[in-house]
Amino acid sequence: MRDAGAEQDDVLGRAFDRRLAGRLWTAARREHRLLAAALALFPLIAAAELAQPYLLKVAIDSHILTADWVGLAVTAGLYALTLAALYALRMVEAYLMAVAGQRVTHDLRGALFGHLLRLEAAFFDRNPVGRLMTRVLNDVEAVSEAFTSGLLAIVADVITLSGVVAIMLWMDWRLALVTFAIVPVLAGAAAYFRLRARDAYREVRRRLAVLNGFLQESLQGMTVIQLFARERQELGAFRRLNRDYRRAVFRSTVFEASLYASVEALGSVALALLIWYGSGQIVGGALTFGALVAFIQYTNRFFLPIRDLGAKYTVMQAAMASAERIFGLLDREPRIVSPTVGRATAATTISNGPPTSLAERAPVATTVRQPAIEFDQVWFAYEAGAPVLTDLSFRVARGEHLAIVGATGEGKSTCARLLTRAYDVTRGRILVEGRDVREWDLARLRRHVGTVFQDTVLFAGSVADNLRVDGNGDAAMTRAALDAAHAATFVASLPGGLDEPLGERGSKISHGQRQLLAIARALVYNPPVLVLDEATSSVDPESEWMIREGMKRLLAGRTSVTIAHRLSTIQHADRIIVLHRGRVHEEGTHVELLRRHGLYARLWELGQSAATV
Amino acid sequence: MKQAIDALQNGGDAMGSYVGLILVLAAANGAARLASRFAIVGAAQRVEADLRDALYGAYQSFAPEFYNRHSTGELMTRASSDVSAVRSLLGFGFVSLVGTAMAFIGAIAAMLAVDPWLTLCAMAPLPVLVTLARRFNTELHARTEAMQEQLGVLSGRVQETLAGMAVVRAYTLESRMAAAFAADNRALLDRSVSLAAIQARFTPLMSLIAGVGVLIVLWVGGLSVVQERITLGALVAFNGYLAYLAWPTVALGLTLSVVRRGLTSVARIEEIVQARRSTEPAGPPLAESPSIRFSGLTFAYPGRPAVLSDIDLDVAPGEVVAVVGPTGSGKSTLGLLLSRLWPPPPGTVFVCGHDVTRVPLGTLRATVGWVPQEAFLFSRSIDDNVSLGRDGVDGETVRAAAAVAAIDEEIESFFEGYRTVVGERGLTVSGGQRQRLALARALAGEPRLLVLDDVFASVDAATEDRVIKALRASGRTMLVITHRLRVAQVADRVLVLEGGRIVERGTHAELVQRGRLYARLWRMQQLEEEIASA
Secondary structure, eight states, X not given: OOOTTXXXXXXXXXXXXXXXXXXXXXXXXXXXXXXXXXXHHHHHHHHHHHHHHHHHHHIIIIIITTTOHHHHHHHHHHHHHHXXXXXXXXXXXXXXXXXXXXXXXXXXXXXXXXXXXXXXXXHXXXXXXXXXXXXXXXXXXXXXXXXXXXXXXXHHHHHHHHHHXXXXXXXXXXXXXXXXXXXXXXXXXXXXXXXXXXXXXXXXXXXXXXXXXXXXXXXXXXXXXXXXXXXXXXXXXXXXXXXXXXXXXXXXXXXXXXXXXXXXXXXXXXXXXXXXXXXXXXXXXXXXXXHHHHHHHHHHHHHHHHHTHHHHHHHHHHHHHXXXXXXXXXXXXXXXXXXXXXXXXXXXXXXXXXXXXXGGGSOOXXXXXXXXXXXXEEEEESSTTOEEEEEEEEEEOTTXXXXXXXXXXXXXXXXXXXXXXXXXXXXXXXXXXXXXXXXXXXXXXXXXXXXXXXXXXXXXXXXXXXXXXXXXXXXXHHHHHHHHTTOHHHHHHSTTGGGOBOOGGGTTSOHHHHHHHHHHHHHHHXXXXXXXXXXXXXXXXXXXXXXXXXXXXXXXXXXXXXXXXXXXXXXXXXEXXXXXXXXXXXXXXXXXXXXXXXXXXXXXXXXXXXXXX | OHHHHHHHHTTOSTHHHHHXXXXXXXXXXXXXXXXXXXXXXXXXXXXXXXXXXXXXXXXXXXXXXXXXXXXXXXXXXXXXXXXXXXHHIIIIIHHHHHHHHHHHHHHHHHHHHHOHHHHHHHHTTHHHHHHHHHHHHHHHHHHHHHHHHHHHHHHHHHHHHHHTHHHHHXXXXXXXXXXXXXXXXXXXXXXXXXXXXXXXXHHHHHHHHHHHHHHHIIXXXXXXXXXXXXXXXXXXXXXXXXXXXXXXXXXXXXXXXXXXXXXXXXXXXXXXXXXXXXXXXXXXXXXXXXXXXXEEEEEOOTTSOOSEEEEEEEEOTTOEEEEEOSTTXXXXXXXXXXXXXXXXXXXXEEETTEEGGGSOHHHHHHHEEEEOSSOOOOSSBHHHHHHTTOTTOOHHHHHHHHHHTTOHHHHHHSTTGGGOBBSTTSBOOOHHHHHHHHHHHHHHTOOSEXXXXXXXXXXXXXXXXXXXXXXXXTTOEEEEEOSOHHHHHTSSEEEXXXXXXXXXXEOHHHHHHHTSHHHHHHHHXXXXXXXXXX
């Protein structure tokens, strides 16, 4: 089941779509001057190019046949001039186009990446990273090619073609018409192949997407494949996908090559017609030799762009399909956003906009004493029909340390995700400082409530880079956080200390060490409300105990929510709630809950009984 | 054509036959081109597919160490852009190069037949062309490589950020990530523009040189016609031949850049494929009684201090040994070495009495069921994720394994039961469910030895208890790496690691009595429980 927001790879590919072309043009607006400059060069290039056969005609008819040496020298000189001019013009044009194309790529890439950063968690659940990478890396490149080898090249071709046609008609309209007699056949052939190529091409894109998705996942799960000696089977599956892709590519090649060959053949037919008819004219004295030579060259120029039409068509189609996907992604509005300024100010007097100082990040002072966090009849489901939270309500007072426990899969982590609006509730509401999270400015909410996740994510930078999130955190603060998270010793033991690079996803340090750094990161982040989602699950008890000691100081005066299944880690919490079947099953302090002899007591008993065997 | 024009000059009756000849030649040319294109492009596509298969096969053969050095994005780039570049090299590049060569050979032969002197003049710019092409080639190579490299960096960045979106969001890292991306993106732009600059200078040069040939022929040929050394038809034909060469010459620039890029990519692919190690198929598990032995094991990751030193340990058949110790004490490395994801020094790690470095990988991994800390699920059904299509692992085995891993009831509550697709493109499952699915996956292979690396970190105590009990009851030899002394308590023996060394060993009771690190850890847990229950 996919929701409507899922990115699709099998977008229908048309070679030209006016709406898309318009948007592309808009996307390239910063490069309009470059493109305009390149466009301005086209007529000049065409003129220089088309002057050459004419100069040949003049040389043959007026100078060589009449033995006019001086005239020949002048014409040769002019010819040399056109050559030099052509080189200079083409160089500038090629450079301008390439720069424009690369800049469009650069800008679109930036826009796409920026847009992805704004999308909500549910989007990423539906769209594998590999597919999104294809958008940012490959699709964008295809679009830039639409400019350089597609649209603009076509404009250049049209200018050259018009020039050729005009000159040929001017030189000898009858001879020109003979050459053009072949055009309807050509147009028919082109239309036929185009039609057939479209579906073939769409298939290519689809298969490629499947292939890349498979590869990406294999790379990430390689250890599993190796451990269970699945290499041969996975390779077999990969081979099949790869072969399907190759066959699709070959089918598209058939059409492209057929078009190329037909144009080539038709070009020769036109040439034969020209010579046959032209020779008759020359015999009749109606045509000069030079004119015929020039005509032959013009005919060549006439067919050249048409012959490569297939290749250009392919480029354009790929580009349009890519553009469609890119714009589709850009149009996919983030569903979890800050409220519009008007609504937010109407709802509250708290100033909007990013906090400018640490003081501003302190719990918002409101006149009415409100709980720091309140879940009010919250319902939530990741997938329709499978609710995780059903009518969940609880409150956390300011400065209180709440623990949420429950069996695995009861939606504990979901609570943490909802609190910072990774997802939005299905029904009910969540209040932070008395205000619905949906009315908070997103960035402010997320600075107010910091989370340490169960799955630790670190980035490829140094230890220090990973700790100094959001620009804050001086050296002293970093050190204090490392001490509190009991990470100072191991960081000091790294060859580069704080500047030690951590590798992709922090792969150079152990899982437990990553958790320690994640905790330190949260402490540098310094939020008024801290959510620890199984933050110490992979840390040994001793380290965990030390972390807790260090954090006691840091948690003082802060509101915290600790999610755990290891009950020993949360006994000191002010209050514990037990989640069961998507709602609060029990609530109280550790002692109270034990006395109640309910679910908590049973969980505790099990933990104890194993320990006393 | 020359014949036709000369015939024309002489009054020409034979025109019709010449036109016919041109037509026949054109048709033959078209057919030959089409056939050769299909043959070559088809072959290029086959090579592309083979290369991609080879790359994939090589990827499969690399140990985790390789994946620490190369990002997924970079490896994806090699299997997509680089492989496509090779296809272009072999397809377009080859067709174009051969076409150019044939065009030159054919045209030069024809031109020589008409007039050798004029041919020499027309070809005079050729050496210049070759020299220039060579110089540009070197430069193109360097710049192409620089651009490709930066593309790899950029894709690594994208991959990492998108994979870590949860943290990016929670810590409002959006602007910082965008800035980092912008810097990489900008560097890529600079390198691409620098590549474009050299291409812009190079490509039109080709048509300039072709034009110079035409110019020379016009001048020298024109004079020759005036001197009546050659006929006008010869000159026209010459021009025709040169015009015929114009396109291949112009295309040479593009061709060379395609060839360059292709060769750069070939090198990048070769680098991976050459490093391929042989993968071994699944083998029968070792028949000897299931034991584990570490003997004087000292191990260090490259460029790091030793993570394990002087480890000696015997795990007898049927015995359950728990390994505890502070974070980073080298516990997880034991599992990596036992399943030879990292090769241990020879003669230090033994499974069923065999040195693991001498046991075929397939056999070793069929014997040792290692469940890593971080569980990975494929975007496939639960059934496929647990069975992995192994021989002898049918639906029944999967269900039995799921029952032992205490995940069966949850699976059945899913929408499509065992056919529910999980992972990136399927149902989101919790960390604890992921870990138990990974455990079920290992159990389904019925390994004789089980190595659990903190697999209950995200599982609640009740479930953990159920699973441990079921596993103990099966009488398997187990090495359980854990942070929870509760599990250590039910083990036959406990091993305490600190700083890569075994600092204590014995039964839970012995260690508690000894009053050292383990006892300290234990006392702490006890104390907390006492305080809590007071």
